[in-house]
Amino acid sequence: MQAITPLLSIPAVLLQTRLLTLSGVDIAIVALYFLAVLGIGFYLKRFTKTGEDFFLAGREMTAWVAGLSFLAANLGSLELMGWAAAAYQYGILAAHWYWIGAIPAMLFLAIVMIPFYYISKTHSVPGYLKLRFGEPARALSAISFGAMTVLMSGINMYSMALVMKVVLGWDINFSIWVSSITVAVYVGLGGLLSAIFNEVLQFVLIWLGALLISIIGLIETGGWNGMVARIHQNWPGGDYTHLWRTLGSFQDNPMGIHWVGIVFGLGAVISMGYWTTDFLVVQRVISAKDLRSAKLAPIIGAAFKMCVPFIVILPGLLGLAVLPEHLTGEAQAVATGGHSYNEVLPIMLARYCGPGLLGLGITALIAGFMSGMAGNVSAFATVWTYDIYRAMIRKNATDDHYVRIGRWCTILGVLVSIGTAYLVMSFLSIMDYVQALFSFFIAPLFGTVLLGMLWKRASPAGGFWGLLAGTLSSIGMYTWVKLDPSAIRYVALSPAAKDMAENMFRALWSGIICGVVTVVVSLATRPLPEKALAGLVYGCTEIPSEGHLALYQRPIFWAGVVAAAFLVLQVIFW
Amino acid sequence: MHRQGMVTIWFFIGVLLLAYGLLILGAALFESPSAHPVVLSELHAGIWWGALLIVLGGIYTFKFLPGKGK
Numbered sequence: 001m002q003a004i005t006p007l008l009s010i011p012a013v014l015l016q017t018r019l020l021t022l023s024g025v026d027i028a029i030v031a032l033y034f035l036a037v038l039g040i041g042f043y044l045k046r047f048t049k050t051g052e053d054f055f056l057a058g059r060e061m062t063a064w065v066a067g068l069s070f071l072a073a074n075l076g077s078l079e080l081m082g083w084a085a086a087a088y089q090y091g092i093l094a095a096h097w098y099w100i101g102a103i104p105a106m107l108f109l110a111i112v113m114i115p116f117y118y119i120s121k122t123h124s125v126p127g128y129l130k131l132r133f134g135e136p137a138r139a140l141s142a143i144s145f146g147a148m149t150v151l152m153s154g155i156n157m158y159s160m161a162l163v164m165k166v167v168l169g170w171d172i173n174f175s176i177w178v179s180s181i182t183v184a185v186y187v188g189l190g191g192l193l194s195a196i197f198n199e200v201l202q203f204v205l206i207w208l209g210a211l212l213i214s215i216i217g218l219i220e221t222g223g224w225n226g227m228v229a230r231i232h233q234n235w236p237g238g239d240y241t242h243l244w245r246t247l248g249s250f251q252d253n254p255m256g257i258h259w260v261g262i263v264f265g266l267g268a269v270i271s272m273g274y275w276t277t278d279f280l281v282v283q284r285v286i287s288a289k290d291l292r293s294a295k296l297a298p299i300i301g302a303a304f305k306m307c308v309p310f311i312v313i314l315p316g317l318l319g320l321a322v323l324p325e326h327l328t329g330e331a332q333a334v335a336t337g338g339h340s341y342n343e344v345l346p347i348m349l350a351r352y353c354g355p356g357l358l359g360l361g362i363t364a365l366i367a368g369f370m371s372g373m374a375g376n377v378s379a380f381a382t383v384w385t386y387d388i389y390r391a392m393i394r395k396n397a398t399d400d401h402y403v404r405i406g407r408w409c410t411i412l413g414v415l416v417s418i419g420t421a422y423l424v425m426s427f428l429s430i431m432d433y434v435q436a437l438f439s440f441f442i443a444p445l446f447g448t449v450l451l452g453m454l455w456k457r458a459s460p461a462g463g464f465w466g467l468l469a470g471t472l473s474s475i476g477m478y479t480w481v482k483l484d485p486s487a488i489r490y491v492a493l494s495p496a497a498k499d500m501a502e503n504m505f506r507a508l509w510s511g512i513i514c515g516v517v518t519v520v521v522s523l524a525t526r527p528l529p530e531k532a533l534a535g536l537v538y539g540c541t542e543i544p545s546e547g548h549l550a551l552y553q554r555p556i557f558w559a560g561v562v563a564a565a566f567l568v569l570q571v572i573f574w
Numbered sequence: 575m576h577r578q579g580m581v582t583i584w585f586f587i588g589v590l591l592l593a594y595g596l597l598i599l600g601a602a603l604f605e606s607p608s609a610h611p612v613v614l615s616e617l618h619a620g621i622w623w624g625a626l627l628i629v630l631g632g633i634y635t636f637k638f639l640p641g642k643g644k
Contacts, residue, residue, distance in 0.1 A: 023610065025601040029594060036590050040583075047580055065583065197583045204587050208594075212623055216614055322613075354612050356601030356620050360594060 019167045019339075019346045026359030033205070033363045034182055037198050037370065041186025044194045051399045054191030054406050055123055055382045056287045063293035065200055067300030070284040071308075072199035073375030075206055080312055080368050081163060084345040087316025088327055090255045091231075091240025092573060094316065095309045099243075100267040103566045105275035106302035107559045109285070110295045113276050115543045116453045117286050118294045120535045124379075125279040125449065126387040132452040132536050133463030135391070140467060142387035144441045145279060146380055150413050153376035154420025160369040161421070167346045168362070176421050179366070183373050184414035187381070188407050192287060195378040199284075202367035203304075209364025210311040213345075216352040217318035230321035240320055243573040256498030265504025269511040273446035280379040291544060295555035302562050306569065319344040322351075373417070381409040440478070443507040444470025447514035454538045455522075456530065462522030470514025477506045581640045588634025591627045599624030 022030070048054050061069070086094040122128040126145060130138035161175035186194050221227040228241050238254070239246050246252045247259035275281060275298075288294035319327065325338055327347075333340040339347060349361040385406045390397070448467040451458045480487045481502060489495040492505040533540040546554045602620025612619075 021610075023601070023605065025597050025605070029597055032590070032593060032597075036586065040586055043581070197586070200583050201587050201590065204591070208591070208627065212619060216617065216619060219617065220614055351613050352619065354602065354610050354615065354620055355605045356598035357623060358610070360598065360623075 019343060020350050020358060020362075022168060022359060022362065023355040025356050026362065029356065029359030030363050030366065033367065034178075036201065037186050038182060040197050040201070041189040041194045044190030044197060048189070048191045048193055049403075051402045051406070053193060054403045055386065056283075057191070057193040057196050059287055060289045061196060061284075061287045061293070061297075063288060063296035063300060065196060066284050066288040066293060066297035068203045068304070069196040069199040070281055070297055071301040071304050072203035072206070072371045073195075073281055073284055075203065075308070075368055075371060079372070080206070080210065080365065081342065081345045083312045084316040084319075084348075085341040085343075087313040088319045088341045088344045089316075090253070091238070091320070092243055092313060092317065093246075093253060093255050093257075095243060095313045095573070096262050096266060098305060098309045098313070099566060099569060100262060101271040102275060102305050103302050103562065104267055105271040106298045106305065107563055108272065109276040109282075110298040110302075110555060111559055113449070113453060114285060114294050114298070115291065116536060116538075116541065117282065118288075118291050119541055119543070122286070123386050124383050125277050125282055125445075126383055128449065128536070129452070129463065130387070130391070132460075132533075133448070133458075134460040137448065137460070137464045137467055138387055138391065140464065140471075141441070141445060142383050142391070144471075146383045146388060148441065149280065149376045149380045149383070150416045151420050153373050153380070153413065154417035155424055156369065156372055156376070157417055158421035158424045160366075163346075163365070166343065167365075172425070176418060179370060180373070180414050180418055183370055183377060184411050187374050187377050188410040191403075191406060191410075192283065192378045192382070195374040196284060196287065198374060199371045202371040205360070205367040206364045206371075207311060209360045209362075209367070210315070210345075212357060213348045213352055213361070214310055214314040214318065217315065217322065217348065221318065221321050227318060227321045231317065234326075235320060240317065241573070243570060245574060250494045250496040250498075250501065255501075256496060257501040257504065258494070258497075261492070261497075261501045261504035261508075265501075265506075265508040268508070269443045269446065270504065270507045272450075273442035273444075273507070273511070277445045277449050278442065279383060280375045283379050283382060284375075292546070292549075292553075292555060296558065299555055299558045299562055303558075303565075306562065306566060315348045316341075316344055319348055323347065377410055377413045377417070380413040381406045384409045384413075440471050440474040440510070443474065443511040444514035447511045448518060451515060451518050451522075452537070456533060456537050456539055457522055457527050458518060459522040459525045459527040461525040462518045462520075465521045466514045466516075466518025469517040470510045473513045474506055474510035477509060582638045584634050585638035585640060588631050588636075588638060590631070592631030592635055595624050595627030595629075595631050597624075598627060 047058075050058075052058055083094050083097065086097075117125075117128060120128060120131055122131060124142075126138045126142035129141050157176055157180055158172075160179065161170075161172040164170040164175040165172050186198060190197070218224065218227065221230055231238075231240050244259065247257065247262060250256050250258050285294050285297045288297050323344075327333070327339050327341045327344055328336070329340060332338070345365075349358065353361050385402055389405055389409075390402060394401075444467050447470055448463050451466070452463055477491050481491055486495070488497050488502055491497075491509070492501045494501070497505070530540050535541050546556070551557050598620055602618060602624055
């Protein structure tokens with residue numbers, strides 16, 4: 001769910017220059033941020049004694065803390081810069097990744113899936129698969145998740161260091177080592193508790209650092225209507241401000257995508273897969289103190305997620321309206337000596353923010369990066385300790401031993417991430433493959449977990465073979481299009497489809513294949529007895545009633561409010 | 575987050591925002607605008623954003639002060 005590929009293609013020529021220069025007060029603000037996150041890590045070490053503390057933050061987070069951390073773990077700085085760049089390039093279409101590409105999935109997680117994750121008392125998503133489908137399904141999911149998470153963390157780290165080089169002229173090695181050591185220290189000391197505390201802090205800083213760009217930008221353009229008028233004036237013929245109107249045909253919009261891909265590929269499969277089964281985000285929710293808080297957490301996250309376009313997409317649109325220079329793709333930026341779309345957020349930051357505010361904006365970017373990295377590292381430590389080390393290497397050690405392993409895994413995860421960062425630096429094309437590799441597991445995993453939760457008849461063999469078939473088919477489609485680009489007309493149903501559309505349709509097909517194989521194999525094999533499904537599957541699990549709560553205290557009520565707001569936004573920006 | 579003796583995250587956030595507010599307000603008042611010219615500098619964004627952070631930070635620091643309410 002991150003738009004980091006374009007940021008990695010920042011050419012060497014642009015590395016010779018810098019966009020911003022920080023003053024003394026800006027540097028003080030950034031330094032204070034590092035001191036704060038490290039101080040929190042040291043402070044929380046004393047509260048992190050058991051495995052439950054280290055890996056699940058003691059399961060005592062309030063709905064607000066779990067909800068904000070759930071969202072912050074996803075809000076990497078590359079997400080901020082990448083989607084601001086996408087908004088400049090594709091207009092408001094980029095908001096689909098925040099709205100239909102997130103809100104329905106987050107609400108679905110809250111209302112349908114959380115009860116099973118929470119009541120089963122699992123410590124991870126692979127842990128749930130173990131309970132529901134047995135060891136093979138857990139092993140496949142844990143190894144792929146652990147490896148991919150740490151690789152993605154390294155790629156994020158390198159991308160961030162590159163951005164800091166371009167924006168501030170900072171040395172790449174300096175950025176990589178300082179930021180990763182900081183994350184290793186505070187997550188290693190306080191585990192998930194420390195990661196969550198810092199994510200909430202980072203969430204607040206991201207908003208306060210980035211919000212000002214949109215506010216001053218709207219003042220400059222005279223509000224939304226003024227901005228739209230200026231965009232039409234600057235970019236005649238293009239439609240950058242309608243969400244759905246141009247999605248009737250692949251050729252009518254700059255993204256080269258059709259509404260079927262957005263609704264079914266992005267909305268129904270990719271986002272469902274990411275938000276409901278990626279342990280990086282689910283871990284935050286299952287750390288909540290009770291079931292009601294766990295259900296409310298994704299709803300709170302969804303309410304804020306719906307607002308994120310205000311600090312990410314809007315600056316991109318404002319860039320279209322107010323920047324005298326037309327930003328271009330990287331190749332053209334190099335040829336003309338201009339700036340590329342990827343730099344739109346820092347350019348807007350420099351446009352409106354003087355000393356102090358600039359430091360806050362840069363702190364927001366760094367906070368975004370670190371929250372994303374800490375999310376990856378803490379999820380990695382949990383899955384490797386519980387689902388790989390304890391399951392396959394040492395089954396019956398003490399709780400203390402697993403906490404020690406968790407701390408070492410945190411450091412190991414950071415070191416592997418650093419290694420990946422340097423590997424990517426040497427072989428940039430690896431980035432494309434690792435990102436694709438990560439996406440291979442998301443859609444099929446959703447199919448497997450969903451059928452596991454909702455269908456009693458799904459058997460252990462069905463779960464495993466469905467997951468494997470979905471993953472292999474996704475890899476197969478990706479390879480097919482790589483070897484024969486014209487195959488995109490079969491995968492994405494149109495020769496005019498572009499990369500984004502291919503991703504959406506590939507996810508859709510692999511999710512369908514996973515579902516079909518799971519059903520067919522399950523019907524041909526023996527299911528688990530109902531007794532073994534208690535707490536894991538709909539129909540075999542007693543979900544506590546919320547009937548005694550007032551309406552406004554019930555998660556379903558707030559899910560309805562968020563869903564209504566989501567629909568209103570679609571109509572307003574139709 | 576009701577563990578015995580643990581300072582709430584909102585207190586840490588309050589303190590940091592308070593410090594940031596003071597730094598940003600100070601920079602807006604005492605640094606020369608010509609050092610880093612920005613669009614719409616007449617809005618004095620640093621002053622009111624710094625003040626906003628001081629107010630927010632102050633409220634959170636005071637409301638979640640460790641030991642308060644014991």
